[in-house]
Amino acid sequence: MASEAKTVRSPLLQTEDWWAVWIGLFIVFLGLLKLGNLDVIGWAVKTNMWLDLSRALAPVSDVYKGVPGIVSLILTYTFLTAVLSIAVASMGGNVRRFAAGFTIIFFITYFCWMLGNYAFIAATPDQMAKLKLPWSLRMTGESGFIIALIAGLIIGNFFPGLTRYLQDATKPEWFVKTAIVILGAQIGLNALQSTGLTTQVVLRGLFAIIEAYLIYWPLVYFIARKYFKFTPEWAVPLASGISICGVSAAIATGGAIKARPVIPVIVSSLVVIFAVVELIILPFAAQAWLYREPMVAGAWMGLAVKTDGAAAASGAMVDALIRSKALSALGVKWQEGWMLMATTTVKVFIDIFIAIWAFILAIIWSWKIDRREGEQVNAGEIWLRLPKFVLGYAGLFVLVILLGVALKGTPGIKLLNAGIGQAGNFRGIFFALTFFTIGLMSNFKKLWEEGMGKLAAVYILSLFGFIIWIGLIISWLFFHGITPPTVG
Template sequence: MNETDSAPAPSPEKRSGLSEDVIAIVVGMLLLILCFAATLTLGKRTVEDGTVTAIANPLKPFVSKPGGWESNPIVAFTGTADKPKVTWPGTIGALVILCVVMASLSLFMRPQATPAAFIYGFLILFALALIAYVLAGQSVIKNYNLEYALWALVVGLIIGNTIGKKAFGELGEAAMRTELYIKTGLVLLGAEVLFSRLLAMGMPGIMVAWVVTPIVLITTFWFGQKILKMKSASLNMTISADMSVCGVSAAIATAAACKAKKEELSVAIGLSLCFTAVMMAVMPMLITSMGLDQELGGAWIGGTIDATGAVAVAGGLLGDTALEVAATVKMIQNILIGVIAFGVAVYWTTRSDGEEGEAPKIGAGEIWKRFPKFVLGFIGASIIASLIYASSSEGEMLVTATTSVTKELRGWLFCLAFICIGIDLNFRQLSSQFHGGKPLILYICGQTLNLILTLAMAYLAFKVIPWGS
């Protein structure tokens, strides 16, 4: 999730307000309603022979990202005399829409932040995200497929490992909410994943996500215990779940189930972030060089990259089809978080060599607590958009016009998220927790197995088995 997807729980005194899952659903739905209402009421309709043939979203010119450039970055906002493409109004529009909607809900966030503090921090993050987008638009860089997410990570890493986020002060930190940006973007993505396609992909997606994942989890844990002989079984299990299921959310749920120490959870999260950054950039290039199509490549990405947001970004680098397949496979895999946490807790209650004398207990309430609820927002948005899309030809055009704007907003949200990830990732603190390198070896071996099995299963599910024939 995910990705990439949540941080250790804050202390009780800071837990007032709504969870970021709830806020993400609210913000995502508000943005979808805003864009759909604008299209429905103010959208320009093209009519031929009394039939509406196209609908233009009136917000489209006011929500965009910087364009391409060669030697002068100003061209990214103004275009050239030959190709005038003015993008600065869209950049400002994206800033205003996202900032206003999120700042208005900042008092309900956990921990709470005043609107003024949130706006101050958001402006800083947006400026950094803008730099990432401009760098990604340079023509030479663009030819090498070095997209905005990679540059967002680089910009964040430079800041996080030099001046650090504390240099921004408490006001600046108020808007550094990685989970919120990623999960809100994924709720918006739900409107782009039509339910009819989700159902059509159901069985192949289940094969990739639900068959490979437990095999990799169990094998990696066995490898860590029997071959690497890791001293901490709870660290082994947390890393194995993080790598095989869906990243940080799975690590947190599993760490609670097996009573892992706080520093062990930090190691798993750090490994997840490092490998997610590398795989997010490398896998699209590898898939392209191997000549895999978007469907197979998307399934491979969805089943192997840890963080849900990074899955969406990496899939998007290959194309819309790969993005949809990757996000769907990852969402199906996310369902396993509660199942895996429950299974780990049961195992830890029966194992005789546990490090803690008291066996953990986990029930339906704890599973629901650990379940990434933003997935419900994704599914809800998908169902609503699918119903509208299937209602009529005009409904199809309304959804298409609406998502043409929400795609741009989603891109900004992911860019903001990866700026935050880079800032939070401090290599010096992380290096002191690697216990002789065994956690790194475990992760590399487990992820290698995951890559091989997932590609084989994706090929079998999407290319060999004749579903529906």
């Protein structure tokens, strides 16, 4: 009977790829009910930057501000467990083992996420002043991803019994695909907001990232293949992770060429680690070298820092640092937010191109790389290679753009922002779950045998050898001479 049931189940309900689409769409749909003044997921937990632990957790919506943070956390856990368990059952998995493992994974992950938002770890210089902190590691809330990764690595390498117990719920690729689908809605919102910005900054940002794609990716791919002897299965996600947009690009393009799931996941862990290193170094380098060219500095952060959160944080840091330096060194007081706008504009276009790049690689790999002699390649083969979650990402991007255009100039635009923000809160949770489970899967001995050391070497050589500097040159070419409006 079980096998008979399996044969009639729709292919759209049998894979993690498709379930990432359905879950992402479902969560965004619940958020969009805000347009009808229905606050359906406002109870979901968000993590604030905190000094007092009692203020770390809160519901994402003010409508539920009377709900204690711990209750919000339990509601979020219950909701995710139920939704994911339905998917596991549909895919023929063991729901009981999944739910038991996911319970442990969720609460360990969320503790790591909370710890990463501790002010002395996360606060950037502009936030330190507001919180009156004498010092901070300045790693932003994304340090929670690193802490989750480290916790997963410890369990995965030193507690094999627990690792085996959690195996049925250790699904980093599924978690990150779901997060990327939800990300499509946020990127649509960001792109929508960019339409009101200075036209030349938006256009220059678009041209800058096209040049970056055409230079970064082939260079990293060539180095990985020619000098480090990586196979295309490793070189493609690595080139995408280093040169485009980190985690999202590595997962999407890895799926397009049918790489083993563990490969883009391993690349993703390197992306986040090096993004934190860039965040610590690059804003201060920009303050020292580019305080006379503020928009160059902002665009540079968007082209060089490889995760959305770290890029935005670096843009905010550059905005604060350079405005302060310009006031003291040049006697000029620039309007706040323009450098950050350059960063986010460039980053939005980079994110938009992820789906396009995955589609291009799916075609190339079908027609050229994996094609056998005499074999005819049809649209069906390209469809099989195309990561289905990218369709969810692109679909939500377009949907939010259309909704935004329809609601422009009405009170509904604020409700759209709020609804997408509530859905985006789940995106952060899925990303955190991704990095904890990446750690669980990452056995150091096996990783070393797979070439983790060489991966890191390619990353260091590419990032610090030419990507940062090419990004700086491109930023200079497109944004040189543009300055923010002055205040007063």
